[in-house]
Amino acid sequence: MTQPIRIERTTNPKPRPKASELGFGKYFTDHMFILDYDAGLGWHDARIVPYQPITLDPAAKVFHYGQTIFEGLKAYRTEEGKIVLFRPDMNMKRLNRSNDRLSIPAVDEALGLEALRQLVQVDQDWIPDAPETSLYVRPFVISTEAALGVSPSLQYKFIIIMSPVGSYYSEGIKPVSIYVESDYVRAVAGGVGHVKTAGNYAAGLKAQEGATAQGCAQVLWLDGVHRKYVEEVGSMNVFFRLGDKIVTPALTGSLLPGITRDSVIHLLRHWGLEVEERLVTIDELVEAQKDGSLKEIFGTGTAAVISPVGSLYWKGEKLTIGNGSTGEVSARVYETMTGIQTGRLEDPFGWRVSVE
Amino acid sequence: MTQPIRIERTTNPKPRPKASELGFGKYFTDHMFILDYDAGLGWHDARIVPYQPITLDPAAKVFHYGQTIFEGLKAYRTEEGKIVLFRPDMNMKRLNRSNDRLSIPAVDEALGLEALRQLVQVDQDWIPDAPETSLYVRPFVISTEAALGVSPSLQYKFIIIMSPVGSYYSEGIKPVSIYVESDYVRAVAGGVGHVKTAGNYAAGLKAQEGATAQGCAQVLWLDGVHRKYVEEVGSMNVFFRLGDKIVTPALTGSLLPGITRDSVIHLLRHWGLEVEERLVTIDELVEAQKDGSLKEIFGTGTAAVISPVGSLYWKGEKLTIGNGSTGEVSARVYETMTGIQTGRLEDPFGWRVSVE
Incomplete structure (x- = not known):
């Protein structure tokens, strides 16, 4: 059974940027998803928390040996007001293929999909509705063990952050x-x-x-x-x-x-x-x-x-x-x-x- | 002229590990060097501070696009009690060749060498003296701008951390x-x-x-x-x-x-x-x-x-x-x-x- 996701809502929501200012990946929503991995314990402590900085030891392996992977997908609000994701199962499958190549332990794909769904729901007011805008969703895994030996990390974080993004083609699609x-x-x-x-x-x-x-x-x-x-x-x-x-x-x-x-x-x-x-x-x-x-x-x-x-x-x-x-x-x-x-x-x- | 390096000494020194427990890159000394980069300002605020965690936005580019480089060298204490580095100028030159390839702004090599010297001096009690032990020195640069566009970061940190390391060959050199x-x-x-x-x-x-x-x-x-x-x-x-x-x-x-x-x-x-x-x-x-x-x-x-x-x-x-x-x-x-x-x-x- 997929582990439950604890939700801690922000008490200090951020101002929303204007649709015209969005650009790509410059603004981030009020919440983020975090899942921790420790060797022996596995992936644990699934939680949605207020968007916040990450604090890492300067020896964390991600800084030195680049053991990290990511995904990217978009959430949209339809004309009828429904919230939809595009083929998120494909992203979770590829995330685990990337994990495998980088010697990172696999993430439970059902948990990852549930995290995507719940996080988008929590921050649904952040989905912009101007034409061709969307909510860009960025799942990623970083290796966090503080050790300089070149070997797979014994600790990781799987994180999802989200960013409202503007139209890629503000003046229409252009070659x-x-x-x-x-x-x-x-x-x-x-x-x-x-x-x-x-x-x-x-x-x-x-x-x-x-x-x-x-x-x-x-x-x-x-x-x-x-x-x-x-x-x-x-x-x-x-x-x-x-x-x-x-x-x-x-x-x-x-x-x-x-x-x-x-x-x-x-x-x-x-x-x-x-x-x-x-x-x-x-x-x-x-x-x-x-x-x-x-x-x-x-x-x-x-x-x-x-x-x-x-x-x-x-x-x-x-x-x-x-x-x-x-x-x-x-x-x-x-x-x-x-x-x-x-x-x-x-x-x-x-x-x-x-x-x- | 090379910028001055501010030194803030720890008030809470860590216990020293035993020579037999050192291994490689598991323990870190009491201090670290940090130099910040901001577009427009350049590299600035050179400082030696107590070894401490780094706090980064989860959108920091190093986590997503891997714009980061590093070096590795060793400090030794000679039989006469002098502290020596091995060809540190070569490391600083290579650091900047790496920076160039990764689209990271060059670091002042003279400042980098001075930082190495001063940091090793501040933590000189950490240089182990058992045979074939040494103080491993790890300079590295990470891209810290919080933005998901795939482009060179507008902010970086150049950091040096140090780790006392044990003999690689505890039972003599072995094929x-x-x-x-x-x-x-x-x-x-x-x-x-x-x-x-x-x-x-x-x-x-x-x-x-x-x-x-x-x-x-x-x-x-x-x-x-x-x-x-x-x-x-x-x-x-x-x-x-x-x-x-x-x-x-x-x-x-x-x-x-x-x-x-x-x-x-x-x-x-x-x-x-x-x-x-x-x-x-x-x-x-x-x-x-x-x-x-x-x-x-x-x-x-x-x-x-x-x-x-x-x-x-x-x-x-x-x-x-x-x-x-x-x-x-x-x-x-x-x-x-x-x-x-x-x-x-x-x-x-x-x-x-x-x-x-």
Whole structure:
């Protein structure tokens, strides 16, 4: 049986930020969920408490050896006023795959889902209701044992915090420029690129700086072995419309199996489109751009849902994708995904989970 | 001019652990150094304060995106009672190379060295004096801004903590068994394997579990591209005595440029031995073991200084190195390195830095 969750409500609620000020991950709600792990005791003391600082020994392993993982999902308030989460079971499953890779003990998935539900309910007034806003939910695990030996921690905390987030596209969905990265590598098979662990993101910052310097919004990552297979865009999965087909890089072990990626593949196939998960080289994309068969590129992820790509910078050349504006499939996928997520459209796949 | 360091001494010193109980990184001294960074202000407020917990927002970037780096070095008390550090300038230089790769602002190296000196002086009674014990010093930087956007933090803390550590070889230097890892990969060129960032260590834990399950002490890492070039052993650099030469893997971009590695290369060449830094395949090692030309293997690192390897497990086979005991060069390097570090031997290279 799943352990009970103790709830301690704040006596000092914070002021709510305006919808126009939200941005991404800048404001946090009144409460957080905490679950402790101690070797011998297991995961214990599930509680929802007022949002508060964490106090750790400076020798806590998370600071030194990076044994930590996270997840990200969104809660929405539907037009009828219901609160829904999008496929939270997928996040809890991936959380435990990440835990396994990082030698962190598994969390009870039923408890994790119950914690998500109860925390969202407690802070439901924090779910913004302006168009395309949502409540971003961030479960994460940190290793807290104060010891400098390089070995799995004997203590952890599983925490969930939440942040009301604004529309990613305040002026409507808009294509971005992408810098094809040929020096830095995000991940390699045998490593940790297929799970959500902190180090993957820190390692990508330097390449992002280079992309920004070139006037690009994101990096297109190539594989670390052959330096030619396309893997991800920024911290999103990536899709290509090549002629009549939609192609997305296969999960070769260095890519994150995105939940938006999985949902978009289902949706496209549901529409009768052909989707191929396979290796895609940058050379294939460049040729297809030149012969006109590369019609669209878009990224997929929890934060932006869909991010259309207007151009690629590769070897000093700017390659315009399609006519440089949001493609037909990108726009349809964006409208449908956000429609299903927010309850504006029917959900033929059973992806929405009601929090009540 | 380097900024002054404020010192606040503890009024509540901790009991000292017995030399026999020290282990590695389990006990911490009475004081720590802290330096804050805020965008716009730069690094400021250098201080030595009583060892104390760190309080961070649960959204602090270090927990989510792993933007953190560290160093490790040792302080010794010589037989004449002087306090010495081993090549601390090398640690400060590498710290800033790590900072650069992780998009963390550079720390003033002179201030870092002064902080090391003053902190070691303040806690000098913590330097253990039993044979082969030392004071392990751990400088590290964590990103502390409370924000979930994937971008470099606008706030950091540079902290130094110290731990009295026991003899790595309580029963004398002893060779270990090594498991040649063929599934997991530590790092790849273009990534972060050449700098000391937390994520590298978390990613290696799973392979270490596998090595332990096979009765081995450590993993021998192969490169992530060809899966055949030897890179590191556990979290140490590695050396091979092949016939008359000493060979160590070249710094191809995925290996840590160890300070012990650098020192050992200098020492061996000083002795007139031929040292090659080049690519080394596992197949070359297996062949050399079979024809008898692979005489010795040893790891090098700050914690163990020298770790001789007695056997390799590869493809289900146990390959004994030399006669399975500590080799002649390994033993001589260990005696000389620890002799120079602790002041027992002359220091022809000027590596010891007096703290007074």
